[in-house]
Amino acid sequence: MAGRGFIGLIAAALALSGSAAAVDRHEGVATCSGSTCHGRQLATGKTVRQNELLTWQDETSIAGVHSRAWRVLLQPRAKAIAARLNIGAPETAAECVSCHGDATPHRGARFRMDDGVGCEVCHGGSTRWVASHIRVGVSHADNVRAGMTPVNDVRTRAGVCLDCHFGSSKPGQFVTHRVMAAGHPRVAFELDLFTALQRHHDEDADYVQRKGRAGGVKTWAVGQALALERALTLFQGRGMAGSFPEFYFFDCRSCHRTFSDDPAAKLAIRNNPARPFMLGNVVFNDENLIMLGAAARAVDPALAARLDVQAKAFHAALGQDRAGALKATAALAATARALAARFAASSFSRAQTLAMLRDVTSGAAAAAATDYQGGVQAVMAAETLLAAMVADGQVGQAQARAARPDIDRAYAAVRDANAYRANDFRAAMARVGGVGR
Template sequence: MGVASLSLLTLALLVGSPGSRADAADRDQGSYQGVASCAGSTCHGRMEADGAVVRQDELMRWQEPSTPGGAHSRAFSVLSGARARQIAATLGLGDPTASQSCTGCHATPTGGSRGARFQQGDGVGCEACHGPSSGWIASHYAVGASHAANVSRGMVALDQPATRAAVCLDCHFGSSRPGQFASHRLYSAGHPRISFELDLFSTMQQHHDEDADYVRRKGRPDSARTWAVGQAMAVNRALTLYATPRGSEGAFPEFAFFDCHSCHRKIYDQEDRVKTWESNPGRPIPAGMPPFNDENMILLGAAARVAAPDMATRFDSDSRAFHTALGKDRASAIAAGQRLAATASGLASALSAGSGGGDTAFAMVDAIAGPATVPRFTDYEGSVQAVMAIDTLLNALVKQGRITLGAAAGIRANINRAYAAVRDPNDYRGPAFRASLAEAVRSIRVLR
């Protein structure tokens, strides 16, 4: 996709992981009432954030046309653009606005029934994340209503990091549901590369205030924990899907699971060879073999060394065993991947139960920039994930009061330089990125 800025980080696609919506079928038992059902001026449709409990301007923020905060509302409309029609024509999908291969993620995915006010053209609406509202829409604003009661009636508990990750990953990585997997064929036809980081993207989409009332009802959010759980859930989701028939495409593996830029680099024929890939100490694979996209594995390993050290060694061992198995055959890779997925699932549970207080966020920054992790940033995808991690952990430190807003603003230039180093996937240079990342991290360490 190319990361020109945060505003260009694309919205796009867990199966059997903790915190998923029990099962996709459970989510579809209710009826989807549509965005209009939330849009009254006494509900979420005000023009100003002057509500007594919630902002009440959530719909306006969801529809914001010029920022990432409005990306969900724009998701369906992009299917009418030239690029979407070109992709659909290449793949023989017909009208992209009517193809489930597109609407599975560019609209609210409704396996259940739809109310009279539901409009597919609303894009990724409220219920895509909060769940079908027929069971809770009338009771969630009643006097004495509680978040736990709303959840018992079908509202999705997005305040729980593992639950939120399971919801987001459906369209920001992939799922077993129809139309919710970005395959290599879709990429080759022109779809942007999918990239995702739970806490950072949640912040960009946040339509609520984390004030005292929010803390009373749902607990105090922990950005460092949300980030770490998101990494664990992403690893689990990738490996779980890889073990399904989606892991292959005809005679070939499904290349969407592998690192794009290890193969998609410029090819030169000349007298002196030019090696265009770097050896990676975390991947014991034959030289030149396309590596599995391990961006989340790298970051989860760093998080585990801080927040779940008793599981970190096993995760690193299972990760190396999985890469080794990829050099053998698919059956070996699936078996090793399932072991690694189970370890990642255990880490998701451990990280969900932990606390990100104290020096945890500082320690995670150190782990990402430490000698066990930095040598693994040899590829574009992992480097993008790393700079997003440093960004979200810096924000966590501001929220915790460990770093002032002014000090964070002073570090922003260094963060932006690290983003600039991964601006163009066709011009990615590992050494330059690692130097930019180190510079940003040094600025954060000074404030510890």
Template sequence: MAALSLLAVTLLAGPAALRADPAPRAPGGFEGVASCAGTTCHGRMEADGAVVRQDELMRWQEPSTPGGAHSRAFTVLSYARAKQITATLGLGDPTSAPACLGCHTTPTDGRTGVRFLARDGVGCEACHGPASGWISSHYTVGASHAANVARGMTPLDRPATRAAVCLDCHFGSNKPGQFVTHRMMAAGHPRISFELDLFSTLQQHHDEDADYIQRKGRTDSVRMWAVGQAMAVNRALTLYATPKGTEGAFPEFTFFDCHSCHRRIYDAEDRTRTWESNPGRPIPAGMPPFNDENMILLAAAARVAAPGMAGRLDSDSRAFHAALARDRGAAVAAGGRLASTATALASALSATDGNGDTAFAMVDSIAGPTLAPRFTDYEGSVQGVMAIDTLLNALVKEKRITVGAAAGIRADINRAYAAVKEPNGYRPADFRASLGDAVRSIRALR
């Protein structure tokens, strides 16, 4: 892999590889993965650093775990599947197609230093921000996180900021090459699915030790999860209101629930109903619903952490679904109101303390009589089991549930994951039963 060869070169070069280029850097420039890979910084083979692990590059490159997914992002563009997708869409070579590079590499707007290589995939600066302003000062004696942020580092410790960065690729944005359309998925691109805290945990390359907590504070997983849901709702509706919301004479179907259309068609003497009524969607029978997975989970969070806004969210959500049955103009207007509510909720949830009691209450809210019936579709069910998984992990981290007790509950969660493993094998009844068992077990430990 290209990044591995860069790491080897930098290891041999030692600290000299970290010195600033003689020529002045452009403001906000991207320096590349190699600029972080010296043995005095993040390129060690052992996690024996005094302040940070210093083996972060090795963990980023780990080939067999989700933690190495970002480093593999460009490599997958050379695989047969990627070539088949771009050939179908007439996009040419996927390793140079703008529609692919916006998310399979670090997006730079051309502001790159001599060490930057697109083939390194989604590198350090894709998340932490262009390093030219802070790379030479962030490791100095007396450096602080606030000073690094002032010089251009992205403050990923802030849930809303992290969500905005992650959603660009894991949901979509208006930036070049950062929106997966229905045509792309029809050509073979995987469906987009994301949950902020769970995915952050999978990509975590640092230890949250005492030093980290002193510099940035302890990560509040419940707050991270809740804010991520609010930001995802806002992002979906904001994008829907742009020209991306349509494709020729059709709506852009990437915004709608895949499983509502991709079901078997029966032609028999007695009709076979292939969909379930959903109390959260006041739409005509048989109408494809807007993908409301994040709306459902945001409603659960709001009922616990921002109860004064929960009613407004429910009202705006129902109004948006109803407007979809009228026309696009009405839907865009209603979506704008719902997006504003989601933004307000993101702000309110960012200020909450996601302690153990909050996590327990959110588990109850997700599985409660009001929201549980809304898990009728594949995408919402996937988001639901990820939410319970995240909240269980938060309870373990806060020592409200022991590791041993969580291991017993994990069997029920794994059964729920199995029920949503892939769309064609989705089993809604099994999903709801397994999730219900997991929630009852968590509730009993409160």
């Protein structure tokens, strides 16, 4: 490494780590890239692979999207969005860099914005732990006490991911309806899928001994609960944009539907038993709420019943007055937090996982997933739950392979948001739900 060299950097970090007043600076990806750390060309490390940087930088894989995130801002699409929003160059605008890069003001000598979403965006500023976490005898808990973000904890990880993949109260980390109108893609979140796509390490026996392992079902369920909680919490503070609601929180296709003056034209509205509100109202984007109901019914029927009552009250309140809507929002958010805690403390049995799978493929959750957003979440859930049962030996490989064609058909039915094939989707999902019988 250039400059002081890797040994010099470690020595400096050790000196800083002894100071209680040390700022948790982001020292940059180069700090983690030494051949004795995470920058090897081959996965030959004794405890961890030590080639994690290669995965993070992979130009051909979705696992490398974090490293490419800032460079996206240099492309014509980003330039056009920024021009429409009148925010200047997107590669320096806080509205873009806060998620496509690392907006920390505390930057070390090796920090580079063009690293994109670097190691420390997720793992925390490394000044106090960059040296200690490679020392013999230092535990993961020691590193966390020194400032490392414990993303092995599924609730912590959900919070970190949601900051950019849904939004937060931090400056620049909220994709408003105005930003989407300028051309930004719709934002969606599913924690287990995001975890699988961005995993740069092996969860082997050593990892499990040091840090534990949540597993796919728990990660999915906690992610659904905290995605809903985040949406509802932000809605309480950012629910209005001038004299209009902040439409970011609502189902896009409440408004963006094909319409016609032809009296013979068929209305696109679909009846939904989970949404008691007047026709014509915009619909809160309830994709995570629908999936959360399936998880709750399998694990905690009492909390599930509360969730169902509060969800219906929430949908109804949105069509009445703001004070009532905010009260219903707060109640539903509290139940989502309680379910996240319940799931985090649970071990999911085969019967519970199968119950969730049946719910999202042909049960109450499937009946509520009448629109594109719910359909996308349902097919991701089915794949997650099935993969988790295979990994835990609860379903055989042959059964999983037999379900694959129908999962692919379900994905095909939701591939185009403007051409959602609801009937094809439901038929394929119903067949997937037969797994394990």
